[in-house]
Amino acid sequence: MPTKKHDQFSMQNPLTQYPQPPFPAQGQEAPGLDSRMKPEPDHGEDTYKGFGRLAGRKALITGADSGIGRAVAIAFAREGADIVLNYLPIEQADAREVIKLIEAEGRRAIAMPGDLKDERFCKDLVDKAHEQLGGLDILVNVAGKQVARKEVAHLTSEQFDATMKTNVYALFWLCQAAVPLMPAGATIINTASIQSYQPSATLLDYATTKAAIVAFTKALAKQVIERGIRVNAVAPGPIWTVLQPSGGQPAEKIPNFGGQTPMKRPGQPAECAPLYVLLASQESSYITGEVFGVTGGNPLP
Ligand code: NAD
Ligand code: MG
16 A cells, blocks of 8 residues: 555655555556556545645546546645546546545535547537636646557557547647636646657557647647646656556556656656646746656656
């Protein structure tokens, strides 16, 4: 189990702060459930302490049921934000846990499950989030699809298309719908990856989408700063989430997942969330069009 007795400010050795490989061999059908991971990821449930840095903000988070999105949702709620959560309907069990945690903070948690590969759904999601929250100040794009294939011959057009739709088109559709509704001071945070810069042989389609997200983030940032909206991206390295044992990695890579980083362990979702909070809050007012790594020591270019 992850160490959960400290808050995120207690000084600790980062090398031993969280579980290190080897991990038990495991696998699930995509998209998988967090609650079935061994060991269970740390999303900051028992550790994240907020200070009202997002007091009264209205946020839409995709992929909010599990992994990095769940950690961001918990952190945002503890910083005072109300949240619309998007995820796939099949992930309701994970989503229920997040909703409970947000409501325990006295914040609103509005569930809007649905498939982001659908343009109409993306547009409706943004409109409904704006309507039900009474505004839209923060859009966090965390949802993503990652399916490892060892050879280009095994990468079907269907998979290529679904990865593009989930990771790139949805980002475009959600941003397109959100920008006109957002006030000055609003922020968009996208989720890139170390794969944007150092692609794995098994992740042709996924790495391509993550490189696209970097370019999209930088271009959109230049465009919408005219409206007072900032756009940044977080680029995680290996993070212990259900994305990986549900097809994101070849099964044999799971036991040593994260072991190749200088920290010799994967990161936890809880270690990503504070960066999203910073980029969402007014504290990062002079930062836009940037990409920030959370990689355990593998530098971004
Ligand atoms: P995760 O499986 O917990 O989250 C991914 C989420 O994407 C799912 O929970 C699901 O709700 C959502 N999703 C997928 N397809 C969807 C669709 N068609 N419609 C709606 N929602 C859909 O795993 P995670 O690792 O927390 O992933 C979050 C983000 O972080 C992804 O964009 C991923 O690419 C990125 N990332 C993860 C890692 C890592 O090592 N875990 C590294 C770099 C980047
Ligand atoms: Mg999930």
